[in-house]
Amino acid sequence: MSAHGPISLAADKDNGSSSSSIYDAIRHDILSGVLEANARLKISELAKRHNSSTNPVREALQQLRGEGLVLFTPNQGARVRPIDTEFVRDVAEVGYQLEPYLLKLFVETASAEDVAELERIQSEIEALNFEDKTRHTDLNHAFHETMYERHYNRVAFGVWKQHREILGSISTRVPIAIGRQEAILREHRALIEAVRAQDVDQAVKVLDQHIGDAGRHVVDQLRIAQARRHRGS
Amino acid sequence: MSAHGPISLAADKDNGSSSSSIYDAIRHDILSGVLEANARLKISELAKRHNSSTNPVREALQQLRGEGLVLFTPNQGARVRPIDTEFVRDVAEVGYQLEPYLLKLFVETASAEDVAELERIQSEIEALNFEDKTRHTDLNHAFHETMYERHYNRVAFGVWKQHREILGSISTRVPIAIGRQEAILREHRALIEAVRAQDVDQAVKVLDQHIGDAGRHVVDQLRIAQARRHRGS
DNA sequence: TCTGGAAATAATGTATGATGTTGTTTAGAT
DNA sequence: ATCTAAACAACATCATACATTATTTCCAGA
Numbered sequence: 386m387s388a389h390g391p392i393s394l395a396a397d398k399d400n401g402s403s404s405s406s407i408y409d410a411i412r413h414d415i416l417s418g419v420l421e422a423n424a425r426l427k428i429s430e431l432a433k434r435h436n437s438s439t440n441p442v443r444e445a446l447q448q449l450r451g452e453g454l455v456l457f458t459p460n461q462g463a464r465v466r467p468i469d470t471e472f473v474r475d476v477a478e479v480g481y482q483l484e485p486y487l488l489k490l491f492v493e494t495a496s497a498e499d500v501a502e503l504e505r506i507q508s509e510i511e512a513l514n515f516e517d518k519t520r521h522t523d524l525n526h527a528f529h530e531t532m533y534e535r536h537y538n539r540v541a542f543g544v545w546k547q548h549r550e551i552l553g554s555i556s557t558r559v560p561i562a563i564g565r566q567e568a569i570l571r572e573h574r575a576l577i578e579a580v581r582a583q584d585v586d587q588a589v590k591v592l593d594q595h596i597g598d599a600g601r602h603v604v605d606q607l608r609i610a611q612a613r614r615h616r617g618s
Numbered sequence: 619m620s621a622h623g624p625i626s627l628a629a630d631k632d633n634g635s636s637s638s639s640i641y642d643a644i645r646h647d648i649l650s651g652v653l654e655a656n657a658r659l660k661i662s663e664l665a666k667r668h669n670s671s672t673n674p675v676r677e678a679l680q681q682l683r684g685e686g687l688v689l690f691t692p693n694q695g696a697r698v699r700p701i702d703t704e705f706v707r708d709v710a711e712v713g714y715q716l717e718p719y720l721l722k723l724f725v726e727t728a729s730a731e732d733v734a735e736l737e738r739i740q741s742e743i744e745a746l747n748f749e750d751k752t753r754h755t756d757l758n759h760a761f762h763e764t765m766y767e768r769h770y771n772r773v774a775f776g777v778w779k780q781h782r783e784i785l786g787s788i789s790t791r792v793p794i795a796i797g798r799q800e801a802i803l804r805e806h807r808a809l810i811e812a813v814r815a816q817d818v819d820q821a822v823k824v825l826d827q828h829i830g831d832a833g834r835h836v837v838d839q840l841r842i843a844q845a846r847r848h849r850g851s
Numbered sequence: 852t853c854t855g856g857a858a859a860t861a862a863t864g865t866a867t868g869a870t871g872t873t874g875t876t877t878a879g880a881t
Numbered sequence: 882a883t884c885t886a887a888a889c890a891a892c893a894t895c896a897t898a899c900a901t902t903a904t905t906t907c908c909a910g911a
Contacts, residue, residue, distance in 0.1 A: 402692055403895070404680075427861070438896045440673070443863090447677040451684015453776075460903045462862055475773035482715045482774070540708035541715070543686075544777060636864070661893070671865045676894090693872050695893055 404441035407431075411445055415454050415465050416554040426455065426463040452547070470607050473555055477600030480548045483541055484596055485589045487533040492588045495532075495580050502531055503577050510573070515566050522553045528573065532580075552603060559606035568598060637674035640664075644678055648687050648698050649787040659688065659696040685780070703840045706788055710833030713781045716774055717829055718822045720766040725821045728765075728813050735764055736810050743806070748799050755786045761806060765813075785836060792839035801831060 411431065414420040431442045446463045449455040455463045466472075491499070506528045515521055526549060536542050561569075572595040579588035644664065647653040664675045679696045682688040688696050699705075724732070739761045748754055759782060769775050794802075805828040812821035 402893095428863095429861075440676075440895060440897095443673070444676055444680040447680040448684040451681040451686075453684075460862055471770075472773070475771040478719070478771055479716070479774050479777060482719050483712070486711070486715050537704075538708040538711055540705070541712050544712060660891095662891095673864065673866095693893055 403437055404444050407435045407437060407441050408445035408448055410435060412449060412454065415449070416550055418554065418558060420465050422465055422469075423467045424465045426465065428462065468551065468555060470604055470611065473552065473607055474600070474604050476548045476551050477596075477603065480545060480552065481593075481596055481600060483545045483548075484529075484533075484592055487536050487538075487541060487545060488588055488592050489585055490536050491532040492580050492583060492585045495583075499531070500577065500581050503528065503580065506531065507570075507573050507577060511570060515561055518557045518561070521561075522557045525569075526550075526553055552600075555607065556603050559603060559610060562602065562606075565598070565602050569595075572598075636670055637677050640668045640670060640674050641678035641681055643668060645682060645687065648682070649783055651787065651791060653698050655698055655700040655702075657698045659698065661695065701784065701788060703837055703844065706785065706840055707833070707837050709781045709784050710829075710836065713778060713785065714826075714829055714833060716778045716781075717762075717766075717825055720769050720771075720774060720778060721821055721825050722818055723769050724765040725813050725816060725818045728816075732764070733810065733814050736761065736813065739764065740803075740806050740810060744803060748794055751790045751794070754794075755790045758802075759783075759786055785833075788840065789836050792836060792843060795835065795839075798831070798835050802828075805831075 411420070411426075420426070426446060428439050428442050428446070431446075432439045435442065446455055446457075450457055450463070454466055456466050457463050506524055510521065510524045510528070513521055513524065529549065530546070533542055533545060572591060575591045576588060576595065579591055644653070644659075653659070659679060661672050661675050661679075664679075665672045668675065679688055679690075683690055683696070687699050689699050690696050739757055743754065743757045743761070746754055746757065762782065763779070766775055766778060805824060808824045809821060809828065812824055
């Protein structure tokens with residue numbers, strides 16, 4: 386098995402326990418980039434940081450291992466999964482396979498309120514005009530999640546969401562090209578129109594274009610960033 | 619979030635450690651049905667069974683939680699994820715979205731040896747003639763895995779494999795209808811032919827039929843079994 | 852500069868106790 | 882006999898301490 390294993394279908398309710406909050410904190414730090422790719426995750430260090438004993442930390446790391454965000458090497462402990470261009474491309478392509486499936490049901494069952502909600506989010510995105518990348522990523526996530534969250538297939542939704550979080554964590558860290566910004570707005574608007582018209586084929590077509598471009602854009606930007614680092618910026 | 623969360627992208631190398639073998643053992647027991655759906659997983663009991671302290675057991679369970687095979691309730695510990703018809707249907711449909719994508723590359727790049735390997739497995743399946751369900755499931759898994767395992771997208775492969783293991787664990791426990799047996803053999807042969815002919819469209823078409831039927835068949839059989847249990851057999 | 856190996860570091864596993872929650876059993880009141 | 886509430890047992894969860902083993906660091910010596 387290569388270094389790139391799968392990611393996870395797991396997500397259950399949060400309980401108020403200590404290990405859960407440590408899990409949340411570490412997970413957040415990984416996705417937000419506070420803990421960067423490949424960073425070593427020392428048990429005792431994390432325990433100190435979170436004012437707990439080592440036990441809950443060990444368990445949180447194992448859970449993250451199960452989700453694929455943390456890798457273990459025997460007798461060397463845990464590291465943050467390195468998120469390189471291949472991994473991002475792979476994650477993006479998995480999302481690419483699932484999104485049309487998730488979208489289809491939404492278009493078939495969307496209510497007027499659903500469309501209104503999409504428009505509300507879209508107008509927020511347009512008002513923001515890419516000025517706050519984190520906020521933009523969140524809104525973009527909300528736009529897609531609105532369409533998928535009520536799908537009956539919780540497994541598919543969960544896999545999609547997990548992949549989305551990984552892609553989102555990257556996209557806040559790369560620049561968005563001007564041309565891409567315009568395309569995002571155009572594609573979102575076209576998507577809303579297709580939903581309003583109840584046109585499944587058109588919606589899927591627009592979505593294919595949208596997420597295909599988005600994925601390629603992130604991968605390209607990541608390549609640029611890595612090349613720059615490699616030249617020793 | 620519903621009781622059906624996602625499953626996992628994680629799979630890394632096995633290390634020889636004790637916790638790993640406990641993880642393997644519990645995972646095996648869940649998928650093979652030794653630990654049945656919804657069964658309570660008591661830490662101290664599992665520790666005794668595996669001759670270890672509680673710590674490695676807790677960590678193994680957290681990893682399985684990350685993969686979605688085990689659910690935790692606060693202060694009540696862990697249970698085996700209940701695998702009901704909805705869950706199986708959902709898992710099957712996720713596979714349904716990913717398999718054509720995985721297959722495409724194989725058809726485009728398959729060598730004569732690859733085809734020979736498929737034929738070898740297929741002839742074993744035909745020789746076995748559905749007499750040993752576990753063995754049949756393994757061979758069927760091998761047939762598909764042969765086509766996907768070298769795909770560059772390890773994330774997609776991992777997600778597929780994990781779903782396949784869940785479906786496989788179910789299909790060993792439900793009967794295979796006579797008509798379905800013939801269809802399986804026919805579809806596999808058609809698939810091999812399409813690969814040999816390097817006909818991507820035809821291969822995807824056959825595969826769509828194949829896994830769609832297979833998924834529906836398992837779900838139907840599961841419904842029958844549950845209805846029987848409900849009537850109080 | 853390179854090498855060997857001691858010392859420090861940290862992962863991993865064991866053991867045990869404290870604490871809080873849950874579920875059940877039991878004793879007492881109605 | 883039925884209901885309630887206190888007592889209890891079982892268990893999850895977390896903390897702490899310690900043993901073992903593997904890895905990494907670093908320094909003396911060639």
